[in-house]
Amino acid sequence: MWDQEVMMPAGGVEQRAAELELLAVLEHRRTLGDGIDELLDRATGELGDRSPDSPERADLREWGRERERASRLPEHLVAERARLESHAQSAWSRARAANDFAGFAPWLDRLLANARSRGEALRVDARHADAWEALAEDYEPGLSAQRFSELLDELVPRQRALLAELRGRPVPRLPRMPAATDRQEALVRALSVAIGFDFDRGRLDRSTHPFCSGTHPGDVRITTRFDPEWFPEAVSTVLHESGHGLYEQGLPQEAAGRPWGKAASLGAHEGQSRLWENHVGRSRGFWSFAQPLVVEHLGLEFAAFDAETMWRSQCAVEPSFIRVDADEVTYDLHVALRFRIERDLVAGNLAVSDLPERWNHDFRELFDLEVPDDRRGCLQDVHWAAGLFGYFPTYTLGNLQAAQLYAEAYRELGDLDAAFAAGEFRPLLAWLRRRVHAFGARLSAAELVRHATGRELGTAAFLDSLEARYRAAHDVN
Amino acid sequence: MWDQEVMMPAGGVEQRAAELELLAVLEHRRTLGDGIDELLDRATGELGDRSPDSPERADLREWGRERERASRLPEHLVAERARLESHAQSAWSRARAANDFAGFAPWLDRLLANARSRGEALRVDARHADAWEALAEDYEPGLSAQRFSELLDELVPRQRALLAELRGRPVPRLPRMPAATDRQEALVRALSVAIGFDFDRGRLDRSTHPFCSGTHPGDVRITTRFDPEWFPEAVSTVLHESGHGLYEQGLPQEAAGRPWGKAASLGAHEGQSRLWENHVGRSRGFWSFAQPLVVEHLGLEFAAFDAETMWRSQCAVEPSFIRVDADEVTYDLHVALRFRIERDLVAGNLAVSDLPERWNHDFRELFDLEVPDDRRGCLQDVHWAAGLFGYFPTYTLGNLQAAQLYAEAYRELGDLDAAFAAGEFRPLLAWLRRRVHAFGARLSAAELVRHATGRELGTAAFLDSLEARYRAAHDVN
Numbered sequence: 001m002w003d004q005e006v007m008m009p010a011g012g013v014e015q016r017a018a019e020l021e022l023l024a025v026l027e028h029r030r031t032l033g034d035g036i037d038e039l040l041d042r043a044t045g046e047l048g049d050r051s052p053d054s055p056e057r058a059d060l061r062e063w064g065r066e067r068e069r070a071s072r073l074p075e076h077l078v079a080e081r082a083r084l085e086s087h088a089q090s091a092w093s094r095a096r097a098a099n100d101f102a103g104f105a106p107w108l109d110r111l112l113a114n115a116r117s118r119g120e121a122l123r124v125d126a127r128h129a130d131a132w133e134a135l136a137e138d139y140e141p142g143l144s145a146q147r148f149s150e151l152l153d154e155l156v157p158r159q160r161a162l163l164a165e166l167r168g169r170p171v172p173r174l175p176r177m178p179a180a181t182d183r184q185e186a187l188v189r190a191l192s193v194a195i196g197f198d199f200d201r202g203r204l205d206r207s208t209h210p211f212c213s214g215t216h217p218g219d220v221r222i223t224t225r226f227d228p229e230w231f232p233e234a235v236s237t238v239l240h241e242s243g244h245g246l247y248e249q250g251l252p253q254e255a256a257g258r259p260w261g262k263a264a265s266l267g268a269h270e271g272q273s274r275l276w277e278n279h280v281g282r283s284r285g286f287w288s289f290a291q292p293l294v295v296e297h298l299g300l301e302f303a304a305f306d307a308e309t310m311w312r313s314q315c316a317v318e319p320s321f322i323r324v325d326a327d328e329v330t331y332d333l334h335v336a337l338r339f340r341i342e343r344d345l346v347a348g349n350l351a352v353s354d355l356p357e358r359w360n361h362d363f364r365e366l367f368d369l370e371v372p373d374d375r376r377g378c379l380q381d382v383h384w385a386a387g388l389f390g391y392f393p394t395y396t397l398g399n400l401q402a403a404q405l406y407a408e409a410y411r412e413l414g415d416l417d418a419a420f421a422a423g424e425f426r427p428l429l430a431w432l433r434r435r436v437h438a439f440g441a442r443l444s445a446a447e448l449v450r451h452a453t454g455r456e457l458g459t460a461a462f463l464d465s466l467e468a469r470y471r472a473a474h475d476v477n
Numbered sequence: 478m479w480d481q482e483v484m485m486p487a488g489g490v491e492q493r494a495a496e497l498e499l500l501a502v503l504e505h506r507r508t509l510g511d512g513i514d515e516l517l518d519r520a521t522g523e524l525g526d527r528s529p530d531s532p533e534r535a536d537l538r539e540w541g542r543e544r545e546r547a548s549r550l551p552e553h554l555v556a557e558r559a560r561l562e563s564h565a566q567s568a569w570s571r572a573r574a575a576n577d578f579a580g581f582a583p584w585l586d587r588l589l590a591n592a593r594s595r596g597e598a599l600r601v602d603a604r605h606a607d608a609w610e611a612l613a614e615d616y617e618p619g620l621s622a623q624r625f626s627e628l629l630d631e632l633v634p635r636q637r638a639l640l641a642e643l644r645g646r647p648v649p650r651l652p653r654m655p656a657a658t659d660r661q662e663a664l665v666r667a668l669s670v671a672i673g674f675d676f677d678r679g680r681l682d683r684s685t686h687p688f689c690s691g692t693h694p695g696d697v698r699i700t701t702r703f704d705p706e707w708f709p710e711a712v713s714t715v716l717h718e719s720g721h722g723l724y725e726q727g728l729p730q731e732a733a734g735r736p737w738g739k740a741a742s743l744g745a746h747e748g749q750s751r752l753w754e755n756h757v758g759r760s761r762g763f764w765s766f767a768q769p770l771v772v773e774h775l776g777l778e779f780a781a782f783d784a785e786t787m788w789r790s791q792c793a794v795e796p797s798f799i800r801v802d803a804d805e806v807t808y809d810l811h812v813a814l815r816f817r818i819e820r821d822l823v824a825g826n827l828a829v830s831d832l833p834e835r836w837n838h839d840f841r842e843l844f845d846l847e848v849p850d851d852r853r854g855c856l857q858d859v860h861w862a863a864g865l866f867g868y869f870p871t872y873t874l875g876n877l878q879a880a881q882l883y884a885e886a887y888r889e890l891g892d893l894d895a896a897f898a899a900g901e902f903r904p905l906l907a908w909l910r911r912r913v914h915a916f917g918a919r920l921s922a923a924e925l926v927r928h929a930t931g932r933e934l935g936t937a938a939f940l941d942s943l944e945a946r947y948r949a950a951h952d953v954n
Contacts, residue, residue: 007680007682007698008680008696009676009677009678009679009680009695009696009697010677010678010695011675011677011678011679011694011695011696012678012692012693012695012696013695014695015692015693015695015696015733015734016693016696198488199486200486200487200488201486201487201488201489202486202488203484203485203486205484215489215492216489216492217488218486218488218489218490218491218492219485219486219488219489219492219493220486221484256492
């Protein structure tokens with residue numbers, strides 16, 4: 001998907017679509033291959049009194065779930081999805097560039113019809129309230145739409161209130177200043193090493209859309225982009241991707257290639273990346289440590305800005321039309337918007353033709369802003385064009401996880417801010433390794449949080465942290 | 478292989494080795510799957526009087542050859558090769574960096590034992606004179622070591638004589654001058670477009686080791702690197718890779734994924750890349766066209782050098798210890814060195830422990846130069862570490878093909894040099910499309926040359942061209 005959207009020339013679409021369709025069908029058939037049920041049954045029989053969070057049970061649970069879901073999905077829906085996505089992404093790309101919603105609408109219609117059929121086929125009454133929930137299980141197993149809705153109902157009003165509080169109290173901002181990208185690269189590499197990313201088992205490269213790909217704990221690759229006049233972008237990006245990378249490098253080596261050797265969920269992954277990006281990378285202590293490195297790598301002209309200024313600048317809040325440009329205070333409003341609309345689309349309660357109006361209406365309600373065009377509105381994200389219905393909640397779950405884990409680490413490890421100022425990130429990393437990474441997928445994301453923090457995932461830690469940190473940075477008392 | 482050598486962190490070696498071994502074994506088993514012989518037989522029966530160069534016959538010939546070769550190879554040799562290569566490449570990388578031949582020697586011993594066994598297993602008396610020839614068929618089907626040896630016997634003395642003639646008559650050289658890499662990129666992109674590379678069906682990116690990857694005529698990707706003070710490197714590289722890319726884009730679209738939709742051989746591929754790199758890119762006409770573009774993209778300071786100087790500078794000749802840095806006049810001497818040594822290694826006539834001495838001795842004979850260390854000697858190439866025995870001849874076959882095709886195109890199309898000066902590259906490209914690209918693998922590399930030029934592949938066109946072009950550039954009469 002990434003290659004197709006970012007790299008592939010237009011001439012490759014047809015061939016790629018055919019290949020992806022074939023691959024999807026082959027994978028589907030393989031999951032349903034003869035004799036697998038018997039093997040799973042026999043293995044389950046041999047487990048004896050192995051505990052539910054043992055590696056073996058985790059493997060069997062995941063294999064069984066994959067197989068059970070595959071067996072519910074008719075092959076023609078699998079093939080159709082793969083075929084649709086390839087073409088729809090190209091259409092979306094063109095439509096977004098041309099601000100032409102009508103050019104994408106017929107594709108979205110077909111994508112939704114397919115998603116709805118898949119969701120209905122996958123839905124198990126005892127487990128899923130609706131088709132949307134059945135789809136979301138691909139990204140966040142066990143996610144309840146009802147529960148997520150409640151979480152948003154807690155988040156949205158307090159985030160909007162915080163936004164209102166901060167309005168009119170701008171933080172000092174770093175100016176845009178030229179910084180050669182090779183120097184920026186040296187800087188962010190030093191920061192990534194400092195927080196513990198292991199370059200003997202990983203790489204840092206450049207790409208237009210930053211990402212982290214982990215094929216194995218010994219080979220984890222992150223990428224970033226550089227704005228030649230705005231180094232903080234690369235710092236945030238590399239902390240975020242390093243957070244993903246640290247999780248991948250910390251997964252149990254001996255389980256590589258087995259289901260339990262994977263991350264617990266996409267939300268859990270996002271929890272790690274956002275913990276390092278936001279709770280570490282937007283802390284006063286981190287910038288006490290990083291400011292001298294900025295001056296060392298980028299040049300003496302950066303000495304004009306002290307650690308305090310750099311830290312506050314990273315806490316600037318400004319509502320944006322674009323989700324990927326959003327700050328920490330408003331990010332989840334973007335998720336709320338999409339989650340609510342998406343459920344209505346999948347349920348058939350919202351016609352595609354009415355999507356732009358609904359989007360703009362809801363955006364106004366959440367942000368008090370008028371969406372100027374669909375490019376900055378309902379056409380901005382690739383997710384639906386890629387058939388990813390049920391994916392957006394993982395971003396907010398990541399925010400909640402990050403905050404709850406970080407609060408617990410802080411409670412147990414003492415003044416982390418002071419440790420960061422001294423360049424000590426290892427205690428935090430060791431704690432995450434022990435409490436999160438080492439489990440792989442033996443615990444679900446929900447169990448992981450419960451196990452590490454002693455309570456269910458909720459909004460309190462996140463909202464408290466947001467309010468405390470952003471009020472401090474904005475001098476609100 | 479490329480990823481492992483260029484990108485993969487050291488921590489990924491073990492896992493990668495295991496994966497590659499599994500993939501190699503799975504591919505081997507798949508090629509030998511039940512019922513395939515019957516299908517091939519039935520298809521052959523249905524072909525009737527289809528001509529030998531029909532697409533269907535080409536497909537069956539290639540499928541049959543793959544299957545026949547796979548059936549001769551015991552699975553344990555396939556697995557061992559894959560396993561060995563992963564580890565040996567890491568060992569080679571370290572050994573080269575440390576100039577430590579002894580650190581690589583045990584791996585080379587094992588690689589050779591495996592290659593010898595594979596060669597013996599693959600060898601068909603009627604087709605192969607020895608194990609080496611059986612191995613070389615993977616890269617250049619139908620290659621005769623005897624014939625290649627004769628070609629080298631014609632090439633080496635005349636290339637050495639030309640080298641002696643040119644010695645002491647240096648051409649004017651461009652100085653090293655700073656040129657921002659984004660400007661260089663704009664320049665080489667313009668040149669690539671000018672010669673006909675289609676960016677709607679291709680991309681140009683950056684990588685440490687330049688390459689061309691063609692998955693389909695609609696998606697062909699080339700890469701280059703940039704020396705910030707020496708733009709001609711990127712020009713040569715992009716012309717070379719665009720040459721590969723033009724071939725890939727010109728392959729029959731309807732045959733994508735079928736054997737006959739592929740290039741005829743590696744030598745044929747190299748023939749296309751070297752034609753554009755050397756016969757076009759080192760011509761007076763090309764530089765008349767390119768010089769104003771250089772000034773436009775890189776800056777007015779480059780106007781100090783006229784087209785004549787740029788052209789001559791690209792024809793500088795200087796013996797190098799390193800093959801990949803070699804100029805056109807001495808390149809095949811590097812191939813001759815490797816070909817002769819490699820055959821002796823595979824035949825068991827040369828012990829690995831004697832390799833450095835033999836290399837340095839032969840290098841002295843060919844170049845009249847003392848190899849200073851193994852890093853610049855027998856440790857320089859990745860090929861053997863990657864199990865690629867029999868690969869080197871394809872470079873020289875490419876040189877010969879390029880020259881013979883270009884001479885014929887010149888004969889038929891008239892003064893190409895004048896066309897290049899006017900920015901007209903399409904007639905040459907159209908000729909190559911018609912005579913080479915459109916055939917895919919329906920004709921073998923040897924048949925392709927015979928068909929396009931009316932004679933067998935030989936050294937005359939290449940040597941005549943080399944002498945004429947390099948004497949002109951060096952003012953030798």
